[in-house]
Amino acid sequence: EVQLVESGGGLIQPGGSLRLSCAVSGFTVRIHSMSWVRQAPGKGLEWVSILYGADSTYYADSVKGRFTISRDISKNTLYLQMNSLRAEDTAVYYCARALASGPRDYWGQGTLVTVSS
């Protein structure tokens, strides 16, 4: 059974750092493209980042230079390192496998990040 479980969210002050984790079971993160998508309170979905292939990465302009996506194949886990956090980064962060690239994609249930002093 495929499962994605996010963790690492919480309350952080502006300018701080946080690392989100997405523990995966039922498939290997080495094979599939993996994305982070977020939803700010009262707002729509926003794509954040993707990691695919050997180690190709892309980022939304809003997080470029501040966020880093990575994976640990030995732990079968996806990460999102978030630095220089801003109030506007407050959101539920979802990890997802193979976003809309076939008949099935898989999402976690999300982890809430709140950036506030």
Add this chain to the structure above:
Amino acid sequence: EIVLTQSPATLSLSPGERATLSCRASQSVGSYLAWYQHKPGQAPRLLIYDASNRATGIPARFSGSGSGTDFTLTISSLEPEDFAVYYCHQRSNWPLTFGQGTRLEIK
């Protein structure tokens, strides 16, 4: 960046009625357009991928059409569980983007 503009922002309909949701891209995305359904407290659910292909387990009342810059999601006869927010999403160009959403509410 490709901007996806969804219309209407809110659609008020009754169960049994037909829903037509639109998504317009600021430049061609070919057929690399998907539709998601999102309910509060849940993960988004893929409905349609590559413009017109129903995702696994999606009922036949959901259909997608279009190519290039203009796309439509049609729900032929609304069920009570269909009332949610719907997003279009393009994977044609980096960065990937979502539309701002259409809220489908019960009239």
